[in-house]
Amino acid sequence: MAHFDENAKPFxxxxxxxxxxxxxxxxxxxxxxxxxxxxxxxxxxGMVLAxxxxxxxxxxxxxxxxxxxxxxxxxxxxxxxIMTEVGYGWLWRHVHGVGASLVFLIIYIHMFTGIYxxxxxxxxxxxxxxxxxxxxxxxAEAFSGYMLPWGxxxxxxxxxxxxxxxxxxxxxxxxxxxxxxxxxxxQAFLTRFFMLHVFLLPLVIIGGIVFHFATLxxxxxxxxDGEDFDFEEAAELxxxxxxxxxxxxxFQPVFLSKDVFVMGIYFILFFYLVFYNFDFAMDPVNFDxxxxxxxxxxxxxxxxxxxxxxxxxxxSKDLGLxxxxxxxxxxxxxxxxxxxxxxxxxxxxxxxxxxxxxxLIDVLVLTFMGKLPxxxxxxxxxxxxxxxxxxxxxxxxxxxxxxxKKL
Amino acid sequence: MNKELKIxxxxxxxxxxxxxxxxxxxxxxxxxxxxxxxxxxxGTADIAEASAEKKEAKTAFWADVKKxxxxxxxxxxxxxxxxxxxxxxxxxxxxxxxxxxxxxxHAGAIYDKNYLIALIKDPAMASNVDHKYADTxxxxxGSIKTMxxxxxxxxxxxxxxxANKSAEPTAKExxxxxxxxxxxxxxxxxxxxxxxxxxxYKKDELAHEIKVIEEQDAVKAYMGKLPxxxxxxxxxxxxxxxxxxxxxxxxxxxxxxxPRVGLNxxxxxxxxxxxxxxxxxxxxxxxxxxxxxxGFMILFTILAYLWKSSLWRDLH
Numbered sequence: 001m002a003h004f005d006e007n008a009k010p011f012x013x014x015x016x017x018x019x020x021x022x023x024x025x026x027x028x029x030x031x032x033x034x035x036x037x038x039x040x041x042x043x044x045x046g047m048v049l050a051x052x053x054x055x056x057x058x059x060x061x062x063x064x065x066x067x068x069x070x071x072x073x074x075x076x077x078x079x080x081x082i083m084t085e086v087g088y089g090w091l092w093r094h095v096h097g098v099g100a101s102l103v104f105l106i107i108y109i110h111m112f113t114g115i116y117x118x119x120x121x122x123x124x125x126x127x128x129x130x131x132x133x134x135x136x137x138x139x140a141e142a143f144s145g146y147m148l149p150w151g152x153x154x155x156x157x158x159x160x161x162x163x164x165x166x167x168x169x170x171x172x173x174x175x176x177x178x179x180x181x182x183x184x185x186x187q188a189f190l191t192r193f194f195m196l197h198v199f200l201l202p203l204v205i206i207g208g209i210v211f212h213f214a215t216l217x218x219x220x221x222x223x224x225d226g227e228d229f230d231f232e233e234a235a236e237l238x239x240x241x242x243x244x245x246x247x248x249x250x251f252q253p254v255f256l257s258k259d260v261f262v263m264g265i266y267f268i269l270f271f272y273l274v275f276y277n278f279d280f281a282m283d284p285v286n287f288d289x290x291x292x293x294x295x296x297x298x299x300x301x302x303x304x305x306x307x308x309x310x311x312x313x314x315x316s317k318d319l320g321l322x323x324x325x326x327x328x329x330x331x332x333x334x335x336x337x338x339x340x341x342x343x344x345x346x347x348x349x350x351x352x353x354x355x356x357x358x359x360l361i362d363v364l365v366l367t368f369m370g371k372l373p374x375x376x377x378x379x380x381x382x383x384x385x386x387x388x389x390x391x392x393x394x395x396x397x398x399x400x401x402x403x404x405k406k407l
Numbered sequence: 408m409n410k411e412l413k414i415x416x417x418x419x420x421x422x423x424x425x426x427x428x429x430x431x432x433x434x435x436x437x438x439x440x441x442x443x444x445x446x447x448x449x450g451t452a453d454i455a456e457a458s459a460e461k462k463e464a465k466t467a468f469w470a471d472v473k474k475x476x477x478x479x480x481x482x483x484x485x486x487x488x489x490x491x492x493x494x495x496x497x498x499x500x501x502x503x504x505x506x507x508x509x510x511x512x513h514a515g516a517i518y519d520k521n522y523l524i525a526l527i528k529d530p531a532m533a534s535n536v537d538h539k540y541a542d543t544x545x546x547x548x549g550s551i552k553t554m555x556x557x558x559x560x561x562x563x564x565x566x567x568x569x570a571n572k573s574a575e576p577t578a579k580e581x582x583x584x585x586x587x588x589x590x591x592x593x594x595x596x597x598x599x600x601x602x603x604x605x606x607x608y609k610k611d612e613l614a615h616e617i618k619v620i621e622e623q624d625a626v627k628a629y630m631g632k633l634p635x636x637x638x639x640x641x642x643x644x645x646x647x648x649x650x651x652x653x654x655x656x657x658x659x660x661x662x663x664x665x666p667r668v669g670l671n672x673x674x675x676x677x678x679x680x681x682x683x684x685x686x687x688x689x690x691x692x693x694x695x696x697x698x699x700x701x702g703f704m705i706l707f708t709i710l711a712y713l714w715k716s717s718l719w720r721d722l723h
Contacts, residue, residue, distance in 0.1 A: 037722060037723075040410065040411050040414050041411055041414070041415065042414065042418075076593075076594075079594075079638070079639050080594050080638070083688065083689060084594065084688050084689075088692075090688075090689030090692065090693070091689075091693075091696070094693075105422065105425075109418060109422075243721060243722055244721070244722065244723065249722065253718060254718050254719065254722070257711070257714045257715040257718045257719070258715050258719070260711045260714070260715070261708065261711040261712050261714070261715045263711075264704060264707045264708030264709075264711045264712070265708055267704045267707070267708075268701060268704045268705060268708060271697075271700045271701050271704055272701060274700075275693050275694075275696065275697030275700065275701070276697060279430075280426065280429070280430050282642075284642060284643050284644060284645065285643070287639045287640075287642040287643035288635075288639070288643045289639075298437055303425070303429040306429065360421070364421070364424065364425060364428065367425065367428060367429060368428035368429065368432065368433070371428075371429055371433040371437070372433060372436050372437065373436070373437060376436070379436075
């Protein structure tokens with residue numbers, strides 16, 4: 001039985017400490033959570049993501065109060081009720097739409113930062129895996145949310161993506177119907193994706209974020225040079241007041257102050273987009289109400305899914321589906337396909353440096369081609385070459401990292 | 408610091424490249440390019456896109472229109488001829504041959520002169536939907552071809568419209584006269600029958616609903632399908648698409664049964680204003696709130712930078 005001071009004032013620091021160990025918690029999570037000093041603004045992307053997720057949750061709660069998940073009411077509840085009758089409903093909607101797009105931009109920056117600096121190896125494998133799990137969860141969240149306005153793109157994207165589950169030549173249409181709850185996207189489909197979007201997936205994502213933070217605590221955050229040093233020792237130096245000599249800073253307030261500054265810059269961009277340039281995040285086609293008898297001329301996903309969509313497209317039905325399936329999970333395998341012992345920025349890693357930039361450019365080219373009509377032969381060819389290159393790069397990865405010189 | 412800026416430059420470059428690729432570039436490739444022609448109507452596009460056997464007729468038709476446009480119209484004489492138009496274009500007119508004849512109260516202000524001449528001469532040709540009337544079907548306004556035949560009479564009626572029906576319409580009036588007989592606007596509680604009144608009794612409301620359905624059925628029979636509600640069209644189509652589509656629907660949607668309505672630039676601007684008022688009503692509020700929010704974030708960032716600097720000053 002712990003000691004409880006009977007004279008402690010309720011809710012005073014001592015009183016709370018005896019019951020919740022708050023001083024220990026604050027130490028572990030904030031004041032003595034050590035972050036390397038040798039970092040750049042890319043290390044703030046995690047907090048930028050957390051903030052964006054927070055904004056998505058808050059704006060989502062406001063939208064949820066007025067959104068009506070019915071096939072006859074969804075479109076008008078979004079485009080009329082929320083946009084016209086609800087005070088500042090338009091603001092919440094544009095914040096939610098732009099936030100959903102930007103969260104993926106930051107996820108990709110966060111991911112490629114990790115790849116560039118080798119932050120997925122030597123004790124940090126679980127950070128990478130939990131992060132990729134979050135990517136999958138965010139993808140599911142984005143897709144389910146995209147169904148809700150029940151516009152033309154909602155309907156047809158829902159049709160196309162659920163059709164993928166027929167498994168090409170397996171023709172598992174029973175599975176597709178089970179997922180849809182109907183032969184085509186309809187009321188059952190809309191309501192279940194509504195449930196996923198506003199309840200189940202956010203819940204799992206919150207769990208995922210907590211897990212992702214937990215995976216960071218023991219291996220610590222990587223630094224710009226991939227330098228491996230003794231955190232305990234560095235922390236002791238810092239605590240002794242030798243902050244110049246120490247290689248670490250505490251999360252709160254030192255690291256946080258930089259995070260907040262980077263967030264400030266990010267939110268200037270964020271709100272510029274919310275007020276002046278939101279069309280990129282809200283496709284015009286989705287402002288036509290869903291119509292099962294009228295297929296849009298081009299069906300394409302939001303920009304953040306285009307690269308994997310383009311890996312699906314250029315191949316034959318079954319091959320495309322297999323390629324698409326592999327592309328979805330291949331990034332998870334990165335810590336195991338990279339056979340080099342070096343944790344260092346890509347610029348110091350020879351062939352891997354070339355691999356990194358090729359991969360980045362290839363994903364960009366795939367993204368561009370993914371939105372273009374597949375009828376243009378030149379673009380279709382570029383798409384095919386980039387899709388093949390994507391797999392060539394992954395196959396080459398273990399070999400080029402195996403022969404990499406130890407630094 | 409320099410290194411941070413360099414890294415920022417790389418991230419910004421790839422982000423902008425990404426944006427360029429999925430937005431401006433993709434859109435330039437996805438939609439066919441249609442040149443606008445400033446809401447003037449001389450038949451150039453019609454002749455260019457006409458089939459071989461129709462080319463000659465169209466060329467001759469628009470040459471005639473040009474000749475009539477050069478005539479001096481007499482507005483006073485035109486008023487007498489306009490009396491004939493009033494037989495159909497009157498308040499409370501019912502559906503005639505597929506649509507309710509539109510009010511002409513602001514016709515002189517919102518429609519182009521050449522277009523009005525062409526319309527009186529041959530409505531199907533003027534609205535560029537002659538392909539619909541190849542067989543036995545007649546344009547709902549087709550009888551005008553036997554009623555006003557003399558070039559001078561046509562010039563007179565148009566002069567009358569330009570002189571006496573040219574008061575500036577409100578945005579809603581422009582839309583009602585030019586578009587609303589086919590297109591409903593449910594976010595403004597308007598149907599093909601105009602604004603929906605409020606009813607005291609459910610029975611009256613249902614009776615009105617039936618009238619709307621009957622009107623829509625008539626429009627559907629005439630147009631082939633019910634023309635879409637335009638409540639959200641301002642956000643569903645680009646500015647350029649809307650302009651060129653209204654100028655000449657065939658240019659963006661070959662074979663469509665939508666007639667060209669012949670709006671001039673001022674008329675189109677009014678229609679667009681109405682579509683924007685209904686489909687994008689938050690625009691004024693956005694423009695007011697935007698600078699404040701962004702200003703706040705800039706201030707926030709400056710303060711955050713000062714905080715960061717004070718904490719990091721002694722670290723290196």
